[in-house]
Amino acid sequence: MTDTPDDGYRLLRVTAIADPGPHLRRLRLEGPDLARFATDDDLHVRLWLPAEAGAAPPRPTLGPDGRPLGVARGMAGAMRYYTIRRIDAAAGWLEVDVVLHDAAGPGADFARRAVPGAICGMSGPCGHGVPSARRLLLAGDETALPAIARIAEGLGPDVAGIALIEVDGPRDVLPFDHPPGLAVSWIFRRDAGRHPLAAALGPLLPGFGGADDFVWIAGEFDQLQTLKPGLAALPRARQLCVPYWRRSEAGTPRS
Ligand SMILES: Cc1cc2nc3c(=O)[nH]c(=O)nc-3n(C[C@H](O)[C@H](O)[C@H](O)COP(=O)(O)OP(=O)(O)OC[C@H]3O[C@@H](n4cnc5c(N)ncnc54)[C@H](O)[C@@H]3O)c2cc1C
Numbered sequence: 207m208t209d210t211p212d213d214g215y216r217l218l219r220v221t222a223i224a225d226p227g228p229h230l231r232r233l234r235l236e237g238p239d240l241a242r243f244a245t246d247d248d249l250h251v252r253l254w255l256p257a258e259a260g261a262a263p264p265r266p267t268l269g270p271d272g273r274p275l276g277v278a279r280g281m282a283g284a285m286r287y288y289t290i291r292r293i294d295a296a297a298g299w300l301e302v303d304v305v306l307h308d309a310a311g312p313g314a315d316f317a318r319r320a321v322p323g324a325i326c327g328m329s330g331p332c333g334h335g336v337p338s339a340r341r342l343l344l345a346g347d348e349t350a351l352p353a354i355a356r357i358a359e360g361l362g363p364d365v366a367g368i369a370l371i372e373v374d375g376p377r378d379v380l381p382f383d384h385p386p387g388l389a390v391s392w393i394f395r396r397d398a399g400r401h402p403l404a405a406a407l408g409p410l411l412p413g414f415g416g417a418d419d420f421v422w423i424a425g426e427f428d429q430l431q432t433l434k435p436g437l438a439a440l441p442r443a444r445q446l447c448v449p450y451w452r453r454s455e456a457g458t459p460r461s
Pocket of ligand 1: 289302308309310313314349350449450451
């Protein structure tokens with residue numbers, strides 16, 4: 207008998223559904239052997255979503271680094287990235303907070319129609335956490351909120367800095383634990399002009415160029431593009447700026 211190496215793919219079952227805000231759906235997903243996903247070094251996963259309710263999720267072939275090499279021909283469905291907001295590997299569950307944006311898309315649609323017992327696939331983990339820093343600038347929109355909240359909750363009590371989060375309006379504010387020196391501000395998109403997160407962030411960037419600082423930003427592609435000049439002036443090793451989605455008819459490009 208040969209042992210098949212674990213490629214990190216899991217089948218997960220939806221066991222609880224909650225709406226912590228008007229545009230956010232929290233799915234509790236249960237599955238076997240989640241220990242490899244319980245790490246602050248890699249916060250994200252690839253969710254493999256069925257094409258329609260009740261259908262089997264895609265089963266990718268994964269490379270040694272966990273990246274998908276391909277999906278079996280004829281297998282319908284899609285992959286989308288999400289952040290593990292909470293995980294209890296021993297109890298066999300994790301939670302993801304999915305933005306219910308207006309446009310149709312496999313990720314938002316899976317969350318919208320989710321019922322207990324719905325199945326999706328998951329592989330990973332992937333992505334990065336935040337390296338050790340004394341001062342942090344954390345910024346993003348609601349797709350980044352699960353990561354920002356998880357990062358903030360894991361910080362030591364002496365870490366200081368600023369967290370800026372762009373959401374639609376006051377009802378989308380979702381408080382999270384953070385050290386007292388981290389000032390959390392919410393930006394309401396509905397009251398603001400174009401690129402409100404970038405407008406608030408731009409003037410702050412020059413103040414976070416120190417060796418003990420780290421700048422972490424995630425959000426919409428075009429908005430983050432406007433931050434390039436400001437980020438170019440900061441040390442490359444002390445920043446992470448990742449587009450999480452793109453406002454376009456074609457949807458978000460997949461890596
Ligand atoms: C590392 C990483 C971690 C992420 N973590 C999370 C997470 O925890 N929670 C989360 O909700 N998202 C997260 N995202 C973002 C998520 O993967 C994208 O928003 C993705 O496009 C959603 O897929 P979809 O199938 O719903 O829509 P798509 O099929 O990709 O797009 C369909 C349409 O919806 C639009 N659209 C997509 N996302 C949004 C949005 N947020 N707001 C408005 N319009 C949108 C597109 O422009 C397109 O027109 C993460 C992305 C990355 C790269």
